[in-house]
Amino acid sequence: MVEARGEERPGGWLEERLPSVPRKPGVYLFRDSRGKVLYVGKAKDLRARLRSYAAAGDGRYHVRFLMERASKVETLVTNNETEALILENNLIKQYRPRYNIRLKDDKTYLSVKVTTKDEWPRILATRHIVRDGNTYLGPFASATGLRETLETIRKVFPLRTCSDAVFRNRSRPCLEYQIHRCLAPCVIDIDPAEYRAQLDGALKLLEGKTGELIESLKQAMLQASEEERFEDAARLRDRMAAVARIAEKQAVVSHGGGDRDVFGLCREGGIVEAQVLTVRGGKLVGHHGYHFEDYELPEEELLSSLVARFYEGERFVPDEVLLPRPIEGAAALADYLGGKRGRRVAVLVPKRGERRRLVEMAVENARQGLRERLDDSSQRERTLAEIGRRLGLASVPKRIECFDISHAGGEAVVASMVAFDEG
Ligand code: SF4
Structure with missing residues (x-):
């Protein structure tokens, strides 16, 4: 020491x-x-x-x-x-040192749990990622977007949705089977490969790989119609349309496809805004924003800590991590992430081309986030100045304390104070 x-x-x-x-x-x-x-x-x-x-x-x-x-x-x-x-x-x-960055706990974001430990896995939303042998995807930045995707999965892929207790105790299929939304592995002797194919399709949708999915549904639809299985063909057509609706909402940002996380930073003094864009199968499927105040260490250290903290726990690690500037220990970081992913992960600082464009997009998003935040704080300052003016104060009120006391005929006195700091 x-x-x-x-x-x-x-x-x-x-x-x-x-x-x-x-x-x-x-x-x-x-x-x-x-x-x-x-x-x-x-x-x-x-x-x-x-x-x-x-x-x-x-x-x-x-x-x-x-x-x-x-x-x-x-x-x-x-x-x-x-x-x-x-x-x-x-x-x-x-x-938990005061001057290291801390990211918002991902428990507040929704993730997806695929119960791959089960013989007949199901897919559900969760806020708890644990090492239990199942597969987790996410966290997803938009809860609404995720719920919409899960609803589409329910309509398109006939996977079980029931709990283990219900599954074990069925003697005949439930309504889900009647409306073609489950293959009913609870009682029907179905082909595990067929169930697996449906599960893979659902995972592709969650990963944003909608192009591949639409193509395989199209092939299945054409085959069904050639074989004059018109009801099946119509069902496949409806499924294709449901997937296409999800696909429309995902902007294509990388024509070469691929899974990437793209980091962007913008800083003004000690205020830092960071954005991480998640690109899956070439589509922008989500983003995470982080904000730090009173952060005075060099940008390189901030970026390096941000990336390391971002992949803590069970978060999905993509093939590529794109950064806006070089960081010390990039090779070690790639090694660490590769260990988590189970195969090689590239940590790159792109200079040109599509990857550079993605980084610029992340930086621009961070810049926009910072601008909005600064606008917010100048709005707050204007409001405080107005309060000071109306109350005839000599200076802008930095701290406002409000008291109230109540009692029941002089008995059971309760007092409270609410304080506003810097608005
Ligand atoms: S049909 Fe069987 S496996 Fe499918 S959801 Fe209903 S009970 Fe579960």
Whole structure:
């Protein structure tokens, strides 16, 4: 552990200790004088990274602000950058440091659970992603969009929707079978390959791969009509139309297809807006927006932390992650994500072409989000100024406290206070 000795210049204490810091990959923890962890970071070369903090006197505010608060640093050496990334994630979860970014808990977003552990899987919406051997997709940015897609799946793919208890206790199929919305594996001896094909179709729809799906429904419809199974052909036509309605709502952004997550950032001082566009099968199927205030660390560190935090837990990892700027440890990040996905993942900073266009789209969305947020805060300032004017105050009210007291004939007195800070 390296400790501050009270020098005036922030970072001076750290500079003295640099020779004893290893030139190896690892993780560093800045602590305040009471030992509280303020910030956890990772580096390919710990000494080089800490040197940049020690040089806080060069006027870079983002480093200086942390050095003014930190009085100790601990380093933990790892075998490689990928291990450093995993350790950094774990330490951030453990300490929840004030100056590391935290993303909104994904429990608030809807995901899809496919009960692949069951012999006859079903598909349902959930807010809880757990390691239970089933398959999870998402989280999805729009709950309404997801519910619409699940409703279409119910109409198009005859999969079971009943609970395990109902499934086990059926002696004859339910209404779902009568209206052609379930193959009724509860009692009918159906071909598992046929059920699997229906499930694969539903997954394609969830992944936004509607082009492939429409094509296979079309082929099945043509075959049914050639074989004069006109009722089946009509049903397939209706299913195709339902899928096409979902497809219309998904903009094609990448004609080469492919699954990509595209990161965009926009920053003004300590206020940062981030956007992650999710592209599945070449279609833009969702986006996630994140907002951070009082974030003063370099943009490269922010981006690197954002990507690592974004893929924590059970989130789907695509083939490509597109970034607006290079980050240290991109190869380690690709390695880490590849480990989660089970196959190679590319982390790219595209310079031109379709991928670059996607990154620019993500950055533009982030810029727009930031603009709206700043407009919001200037609107708030105008409202506060107006309140100050109407109440004849000498200055704009930064904090407003409202009190009320009630009682029943002098008994059971209850008081409450509501406070507004900066509007
Ligand atoms: S038909 Fe059988 S398997 Fe299908 S939903 Fe009804 S009870 Fe479940």
